[in-house]
């Protein structure tokens with residue numbers, strides 16, 4: 049199989065043009081092309097009136113060696129790498145092996161799901177513990193909070209089957225290094241579970257909320273069929289550790305019900321919002337350190353503005369879909385302000401998991417056809433901003449979320465402000481043309497006290513500066529809502545590079561976003577695969 053990269057065609061090309069372009073590029077006759085498929089498709093929209101599609105194609109040709117020899121100077125034509133997934137040696141040895149001990153996976157977000165799936169595929173019958181509810185019941189609770197302001201602290205946007213990304217835009221790309229093509233395994237399993245085939249080849253795939261719900265259910269069925277077992281509404285409230293110093297070894301976990309489950313292998317895939325669990329782990333002596341994260345607001349613009357700016361006359365083209373954006377501004381006070389988790393054609397959602405606190409995030413459906421584009425605009429902060437204790441970042445998050453709750457009127461409405469008013473430092477009193485999507489509602493106010501001063505100063509500078517990157521971005525009546533505090537984990541539960549076990553607690557495998565080893569659905573899922581392999585190798589040893 050050959051991989052042909054950088055094959056460029058105009059946006060509106062006919063289907064047959066791709067084959068013709070491929071034949072021309074390879075310099076072969078039609079009869080010598082045995083078959084081909086699209087490996088990746090991206091676009092170059094720098095020239096808006098002449099947007100170009102860029103393909104990477106996998107092609108089967110009659111004389112591969114001859115073609116490669118003839119085109120050896122073309123760096124874009126190479127033998128296609130093998131991207132299929134192979135189980136680690138330890139896992140194969142253990143396949144079908146009936147052991148008394150089962151690995152425990154805590155959390156059913158993308159990290160826990162993929163750890164459990166790989167363990168189950170290796171025949172290791174994982175026990176999966178999830179504090180929240182099964183996804184359908186969780187959906188009722190989450191939408192109930194948005195409509196009725198009734199927060200269930202154990203069943204919400206952060207907690208429950210599918211994890212934090214279930215009610216999301218379902219963006220499935222990441223910038224992690226992935227030499228073993230684990231991302232491909234993730235996408236392949238997602239397609240098996242019901243994701244659209246196109247996620248395998250579009251450069252920035254997304255799934256949207258409702259499909260994610262169905263996929264999570266299908267993956268559960270697959271894991272159970274392979275011998276895995278799920279327990280919902282089963283919060284891990286304690287861990288049992290034996291030994292001291294280098295000999296510390298996990299012996300089991302205790303549920304909030306008091307039930308004790310003995311095990312020597314625990315995947316800790318608890319996400320970035322399990323603050324009570326972080327506190328418990330810290331008290332039990334598990335090594336934790338503070339790490340940088342970001343804080344800011346969600347901003348909403350008309351999607352049509354972003355489409356027109358990015359795609360010009362091609363706005364609305366079906367292949368391009370709703371346009372996204374990525375922005376960065378380095379402020380004079382040394383802070384970086386950047387866009388994060390941009391959701392084209394989506395809605396801003398209430399993402400709190402603790403009573404009396406307000407947090408925003410974004411989601412969309414697969415169609416991305418809501419009126420507004422939303423994105424977090426955040427400022428990077430580091431442990432120097434919250435010194436003194438490994439969990440101090442959590443205290444800062446809580447303080448900002450409580451402040452947002454109060455600024456929003458104490459009813460779970462999000463505090464909001466028009467962009468122009470925010471930059472000019474005056475409270476907003478009425479919405480303009482942009483109708484915010486956040487439910488239950490946005491309470492207009494002055495956001496100047498919602499974040500630390502350095503962040504407010506940097507953001508006031510950034511919005512007008514962003515207008516140079518996207519004309520019209522500094523829109524007086526674009527709406528800001530606050531606060532974004534859960535951009536990534538404020539801690540790292542550090543692990544050893546060689547065996548992925550906790551730095552000071554053997555058998556404990558910190559994983560995914562909460563442990564500080566992933567940011568986003570795809571990278572969390574990839575980390576789940578890595579950790580499952582490490583568990584299998586440890587069990588085989």
Ligand code: FAD
Pocket residue numbers: 154155156157158159160161177178179180205206207208209210211212213214215216217218219220221282283284285317318319320321322325389397399409410411559560561562566567568569570572
């Ligand atoms: P999580 O998904 O957070 O899963 C952790 C799980 O552990 C939860 O189900 C939780 O209930 C459970 N748990 C926690 N503590 C315990 C305990 N003590 N006992 C038992 N169970 C426990 N990322 C993207 O890449 N693309 C997007 O479009 C995107 N949109 C998002 C939209 C929203 C609204 C949110 C909230 C997040 C979004 N993200 C997105 C981020 C993404 O969801 C996370 O990066 C990802 O889910 C992290 O995966 P994880 O498995 O590490 O943790």
